[in-house]
Amino acid sequence: MRTRNLYLCGTIIVLLILAAILVTGCSSEDVTGAAVAGLAGVWICFMVVAWLVGVFLFVVWLIMLIDCARRSNTDFPNATESTKMMWLLIIILTSGIGAIIYYFMVRRKMPRKA
Numbered sequence: 756m757r758t759r760n761l762y763l764c765g766t767i768i769v770l771l772i773l774a775a776i777l778v779t780g781c782s783s784e785d786v787t788g789a790a791v792a793g794l795a796g797v798w799i800c801f802m803v804v805a806w807l808v809g810v811f812l813f814v815v816w817l818i819m820l821i822d823c824a825r826r827s828n829t830d831f832p833n834a835t836e837s838t839k840m841m842w843l844l845i846i847i848l849t850s851g852i853g854a855i856i857y858y859f860m861v862r863r864k865m866p867r868k869a
Contacts, residue, residue: 812851819854820846832864
């Protein structure tokens with residue numbers, strides 16, 4: 756309960772500081788325009804970061820998918836006959852998250868032999 760109250764207080768303080776920054780130096784006619792411009796800037800920054808994360812996850816997904824497809828069935832930890840197919844399905848169906856899991860569970864433990 757105490758952590759929740761601290762989180763709520765911190766959020767309120769941050770919002771008050773942001774409101775003070777937006778309002779400072781603006782006349783009453785300019786407040787709306789400044790607020791909209793500030794929110795638009797924050798939204799654009801958020802979209803750029805989200806796009807970069809998406810591109811990064813796609814590249815990681817593609818690299819791990821190629822690595823898994825090129826591995827022989829015996830190059831996996833605790834390999835059975837269906838291990839390769841299982842990992843291919845995990846990577847394809849869960850996209851970026853599955854690729855990151857594959858990286859830590861397979862590729863990092865057993866690098867592919869050249």
